[in-house]
Amino acid sequence: MALSNRARWAMAALAASGAILVARPSGAQQPTFHLDRLEVPGSPDDGAVLFRPTTNEQSIVYAQLGLGFAANPLRTSDITHAATVGSSAEVISSQLSTYMSGGFEFFDHLTLGFTLPIAWEQSGSQPIYAGGTFNSDAHTAFATNSPAVGDTRFDIRYVIARNADRSLAIGAELGIFVPTGSTTNFGGDGAPAALPMVTAEWTPKHFVTLVANTGIDVRHDNSINNPAGHGAPPDGIGVGNEWRWAVGALLPLKNGRYRLGATIFGQTGITNDVVTGPTAFTRQNSPIEWNVEGRMRLPVAGWDHWFVGAGGGSLIAPGYGAPDLRILALVGTYFTIEDTHPNSPDARRAIRESIRSSLKDTDGDGIPDDVDACPTEPEDHKDPDPSDGCPAPSDRDGDGIPDQFDKCPDVPEDKDGIDDEDGCPEDDADNDGIPDAKDACPKEPGQPDPDPKKNGCPKFIKLEGSTVRVLQQVHFATGSATILPDSFPMLTEIAQLLKATPAIKKMMIEGHTDNRGDPAMNLDLSKRRAASVKSWLIQRGIDSARLDSEGYGLTRPIQSNDTNDGRQANRRVEFKITQEETGGGPAPPPKPAPPSP
Numbered sequence: 289m290a291l292s293n294r295a296r297w298a299m300a301a302l303a304a305s306g307a308i309l310v311a312r313p314s315g316a317q318q319p320t321f322h323l324d325r326l327e328v329p330g331s332p333d334d335g336a337v338l339f340r341p342t343t344n345e346q347s348i349v350y351a352q353l354g355l356g357f358a359a360n361p362l363r364t365s366d367i368t369h370a371a372t373v374g375s376s377a378e379v380i381s382s383q384l385s386t387y388m389s390g391g392f393e394f395f396d397h398l399t400l401g402f403t404l405p406i407a408w409e410q411s412g413s414q415p416i417y418a419g420g421t422f423n424s425d426a427h428t429a430f431a432t433n434s435p436a437v438g439d440t441r442f443d444i445r446y447v448i449a450r451n452a453d454r455s456l457a458i459g460a461e462l463g464i465f466v467p468t469g470s471t472t473n474f475g476g477d478g479a480p481a482a483l484p485m486v487t488a489e490w491t492p493k494h495f496v497t498l499v500a501n502t503g504i505d506v507r508h509d510n511s512i513n514n515p516a517g518h519g520a521p522p523d524g525i526g527v528g529n530e531w532r533w534a535v536g537a538l539l540p541l542k543n544g545r546y547r548l549g550a551t552i553f554g555q556t557g558i559t560n561d562v563v564t565g566p567t568a569f570t571r572q573n574s575p576i577e578w579n580v581e582g583r584m585r586l587p588v589a590g591w592d593h594w595f596v597g598a599g600g601g602s603l604i605a606p607g608y609g610a611p612d613l614r615i616l617a618l619v620g621t622y623f624t625i626e627d628t629h630p631n632s633p634d635a636r637r638a639i640r641e642s643i644r645s646s647l648k649d650t651d652g653d654g655i656p657d658d659v660d661a662c663p664t665e666p667e668d669h670k671d672p673d674p675s676d677g678c679p680a681p682s683d684r685d686g687d688g689i690p691d692q693f694d695k696c697p698d699v700p701e702d703k704d705g706i707d708d709e710d711g712c713p714e715d716d717a718d719n720d721g722i723p724d725a726k727d728a729c730p731k732e733p734g735q736p737d738p739d740p741k742k743n744g745c746p747k748f749i750k751l752e753g754s755t756v757r758v759l760q761q762v763h764f765a766t767g768s769a770t771i772l773p774d775s776f777p778m779l780t781e782i783a784q785l786l787k788a789t790p791a792i793k794k795m796m797i798e799g800h801t802d803n804r805g806d807p808a809m810n811l812d813l814s815k816r817r818a819a820s821v822k823s824w825l826i827q828r829g830i831d832s833a834r835l836d837s838e839g840y841g842l843t844r845p846i847q848s849n850d851t852n853d854g855r856q857a858n859r860r861v862e863f864k865i866t867q868e869e870t871g872g873g874p875a876p877p878p879k880p881a882p883p884s885p
Contacts, residue, residue: 330389341459575607
């Protein structure tokens, strides 16, 4: 994931833009500041809170609308330490807001977007002091019960680096805030601001995606302070530059149609207000929240580019802007940016006729040899590619699997969810004599059972990855390698598994003992016992080339040898698959004989 020159230029441009805004002069004081600390990302792959360094492989235009509710986002204790009287409600007790987002993704790396927050419904009250109301000074007058327009955020986002399978990515982002917000009721900061940020994500083994964001919110210094005569200064709350962060995880389900997520995000001040003092890691300036969310693509044909989501959370650590309850609902869509006239049949026909008249066409399929992938085989104009010049691959049984990949080219696959890619129908996939329709374990050979949930399932073994876990250990005569008869049913299931699964090319049989007795004798005994099990399986028809055996004596205990139970667990035989054919499975059924003439 080395950085390209283009990525370095992108990082330098974002850093320079942030530096220009950092170097702004301090503006005049205003009554309020931008209160809502939720920055909704807006693009289709983002979380409700998390910005992700990911883009659509095709260029797209997107739009999203969010509806949010916050309870008690600004408490009286967030803005003053002075005693109040008659203040039963918080300063801002509720906000009902929308978050309108839109933008573009280009070149599978660049995102340009915007988000406009508006608190359409807002309620609260101002603190009342023994000597007067909080807004007795005209300089600090503000409103708590009117709609508040927020500052518009414009985003420039770039994926700096990612690996080939897109499981690891790093991005840079610059959010530029334009002062469109109202300044007297906690809508906006009243001055331009910037949020340069680094984003990263990692999807280990293509399972859950871990995401992290961190950046500096470079904003206008402001404060709401206790008027002179009310309390001992300094008092109130000061805001300014802040360190913001978020970490979370996203879990896709059903091939990405559904997604679950969880996030923890927060901030702390990194400035020193001239009235209220330092803001770093103070209670008022260091809120932390948690959020959980779910999202789904609409399961309606033609609407798979639309998605809906919902989430909610609360505060972990109090501070301004962190509500007691936050709820968010989202709906969005995106469309690929394509040629407005992608289909031009008349033009294609004219070009084709011109080429046909001037170029050689050996197979006479209307496609000149220069552009014909199969110049000596005429095109049959069938899927999967009706115009590449090659006939469709042969599929004698018509099951959609070409004969060259079809293990049963004359018998159509039954598409029953069991090895549907091999081209063979499966009536008894594990060859245990129990039809798949009645087999509770159709890919593991087992025994008949009156319980439908156990019918056809093995009773003594369980395949777990490359290890065959035995539910009943192999029992031997004391001090010898003679297998006792009560172990035969379990070993029979091992033999059945090997016979029904030719993809298992090699199995290692390991013998282990406890620590009682001479170590050398234990080692020899474990080797003989493993060899005895191997011999038993060979006598039941298993090819000796598929089996290896080894003994380890007392060197590999799985429990403590200090107890009887531990020693009993350590006296064991283990079965491990050491070589397996990729894509293998139970042997296909024999091909039916052709019909008589």
